[in-house]
Amino acid sequence: MKQSEYLSFDATALADLIRRGDVSAREVAEAAIDRANRVNGKLNAICHPQFTEALEQGFPEDGPFAGVPILLKDLAQEQAGHPCSYGSRALSTNVPTRDSEFVRRARNAGLVFLGRTATPEFGLKAVTESELWGPSRNPWNPDLTPGGSSGGSGAAVAAGIVPMAGANDGGGSIRIPAAYNGLFGLKPSRGRISVGPHMGEAWTGASTDHVVSRTVRDSAAMLDVLAGPASGDPFRIPAPESSFLEQMQQSPGKLKIGVFTSSPYDTDVAPECVAAVEETARMLEGLGHEVEYARPDFDGMALARCYLSLYFGEVSALMDSARERFGATDKDFELETRLLGMLGRTMPLPDYVRRRQQWNDFARALGAFFDRFDLYLSPTTGQLPAQIGQMDTPAHLKLVARLMLGLKAGKLVHRSGQVDQMALESLARTPFTQLANLTGTPAISVPMHWTRDGLPVGVQFGAAHGGEGGLLQLAAQLEEANPWFANYERLESAF
Numbered sequence: 001m002k003q004s005e006y007l008s009f010d011a012t013a014l015a016d017l018i019r020r021g022d023v024s025a026r027e028v029a030e031a032a033i034d035r036a037n038r039v040n041g042k043l044n045a046i047c048h049p050q051f052t053e054a055l056e057q058g059f060p061e062d063g064p065f066a067g068v069p070i071l072l073k074d075l076a077q078e079q080a081g082h083p084c085s086y087g088s089r090a091l092s093t094n095v096p097t098r099d100s101e102f103v104r105r106a107r108n109a110g111l112v113f114l115g116r117t118a119t120p121e122f123g124l125k126a127v128t129e130s131e132l133w134g135p136s137r138n139p140w141n142p143d144l145t146p147g148g149s150s151g152g153s154g155a156a157v158a159a160g161i162v163p164m165a166g167a168n169d170g171g172g173s174i175r176i177p178a179a180y181n182g183l184f185g186l187k188p189s190r191g192r193i194s195v196g197p198h199m200g201e202a203w204t205g206a207s208t209d210h211v212v213s214r215t216v217r218d219s220a221a222m223l224d225v226l227a228g229p230a231s232g233d234p235f236r237i238p239a240p241e242s243s244f245l246e247q248m249q250q251s252p253g254k255l256k257i258g259v260f261t262s263s264p265y266d267t268d269v270a271p272e273c274v275a276a277v278e279e280t281a282r283m284l285e286g287l288g289h290e291v292e293y294a295r296p297d298f299d300g301m302a303l304a305r306c307y308l309s310l311y312f313g314e315v316s317a318l319m320d321s322a323r324e325r326f327g328a329t330d331k332d333f334e335l336e337t338r339l340l341g342m343l344g345r346t347m348p349l350p351d352y353v354r355r356r357q358q359w360n361d362f363a364r365a366l367g368a369f370f371d372r373f374d375l376y377l378s379p380t381t382g383q384l385p386a387q388i389g390q391m392d393t394p395a396h397l398k399l400v401a402r403l404m405l406g407l408k409a410g411k412l413v414h415r416s417g418q419v420d421q422m423a424l425e426s427l428a429r430t431p432f433t434q435l436a437n438l439t440g441t442p443a444i445s446v447p448m449h450w451t452r453d454g455l456p457v458g459v460q461f462g463a464a465h466g467g468e469g470g471l472l473q474l475a476a477q478l479e480e481a482n483p484w485f486a487n488y489e490r491l492e493s494a495f
Contacts, residue, residue: 003038006031007492010215010485011068011163011222015110018067025067029054029112032069036114036161039495042142045156047074047133048083048116063110064221070106070211071165073153074116075123077102077209078198087119087130087149088337090319090328101194101230102166102209109225117152117165121334122318124311126176126381126430127391128152131334135388138180139491140455144385147180149173150212154181157212159491164218170207171307172380172433175445179380179458182447182487183212184475186219189465190440191237193223194230201234203314204356206307206437214485216475220248223468240469252473256290257281257461258373263382264300264435267428273379276449276457281377283448283481294373296435298365302358304427307434309347309355316344363439370464375474380445380458383429391426432460442468446475447484454490 001023009017017023033051040046059066078084078096080103085091099107107113118133128136128151136152138144139159146155150167154177157165167174169187178185193209195202202208210226213219223244229236240247259281261274281291319341322328330338369376427434436443442465445458463471 001027001031003031003034004492006035007160007488009163011065011213011218012215014068014163015065025059025112026055028067029069029114032114032162035159039139039159039161042495043137043139043155043159044134045117045136045146045152045159045161046071046115047085047118047152050082050113050115054112054114057112059110059112060108061110063108064225066110068111069114069162070111071114071117071153071156071162072103073119073150073166073168075119075149076100076168076195076198076202077166079103079113082116084116085132086122087132088121088322088333089132090322090326090332092132093326096198098197100198101196102226105226106166114162117150117156119149119152121337122315123149123168123170123173124315124337124340125149125391125426126172127386129388129391137388138385139494140182143387144455145180145388145391147177147385150177154178154183154212157181157183157214158488159495160488164211164213164222166209167212168202168207168209169437170203171311171437172430174210174212175380175433175443175458175460176430178212178445178447180385180456181212182450182456182484183214184216184219184447185212185445186210186223186468186471187436187443188223188227188468189237189442191229191233191235192442192468193226194228194233196230196233200232203310205440206310214488216248216472216479217245220244220472237466244469244472247469248472248476250473252470252477254288254290255374255470255474256292256372257284257375257377258294258369259291259377260293260295261379262295263428263431264298265304265427265431266300267382267431269379269382270384272384272449272451272457273381276459277377277379280448280459280478283478284377287477287481291377294369296366296369296376298362298435303362303434303438306355306358306438307427309352312340312344312347313352314344315340316342359438362435366435366439366441367464374463374470376462378432378460378462380432380460381429382431384451384455384457386429436462441465442471444471444475446478448478448482450487456487
């Protein structure tokens, strides 16, 4: 199979070609591996290749994606017998003995695993730059980040190594790479996709798995593959009346959509991100939808504090687990990770509980918004992609961090509030995504705009819990009105 042919098909089309016998699964895998060998040296998207094994992997021939290659994210999405490092030296020896539900269901769907994609340590940043794997780069401009934490997956899909790749999202980690790499990314509702068997709820329900893809139909069909509870899951949400792929092909009808472009954290928003939303709003009106400037009524700074509390607590717990299971020591963690872990350990437990209880306030505010509107539209990110290395902690702050880590009295840190402010600055580039995570609602990033310099800019739509079908319908309508697949042709000649 010629590489130019391979790059012109999405996962659904490749599966159809294999099913009809027009091309073999091995030929498709060889084309994917050839593409990986051609571009990965420049992008550093794949951290653990499984090329030889992929060529020999068996698969159920009746699966919806039988013979189609996919990459898994190196965070959760555990594959038996293969390392899953979470982007950390502390977990570099972590080799799961059984598949996660994500991998098991992907395997049953006939997907062929080409390897794993890079992520920042523990998936904690909106850039994919770890000390273990080094920086992953954006195929539209390799001097820029592909975003995080599913940045390796985003870069690999945009560059055409695979038509879709595994991703997960605890604060925007599906939607941010989708926006920065010109892809479609859906974060499903809480409970839609099982994170078993290794955990009940990821990040106490804020995080979920799915994929980034080039087309809406691939994401819809993959949601059909992945959706549904597993034995032992904490709760079940109603299954859709028809498949998500079938729903996607139906008209969304006339929707009432609330639009906002200002950051909930009162941080700056790039003109290009605002322009992308305004351009999309005009297109929506042309498609017959009702568009009105309105935003959910919630305390943005409270949401930031609640998210950061979750962030600190999860890091400290994961570090403790790495110490217990793998004998990790402080030198196995990056400096910023150690600082976040310290903050988690020094936060008073009642403060953490109160902030977790506040998630209900945001869910009720968003529920009131959806009593008036079908969806919301906002920028996906507040800024364009950062330069590689731009988000590194400055030397003077690293010194401060080392001093703080040397102190035994963590109370000083929390009393001053300086650390919350420092951490909040890290959310300033991506202030629009955390709302969907804390409320457990579905949201998508759609590549609706390109800058004069040729960079993609995503816009975000959000729906009420369980509303993936409506989001997919609208995304398919926008994809038809403003096809973005042709933009990938520019990347074919760039590598």
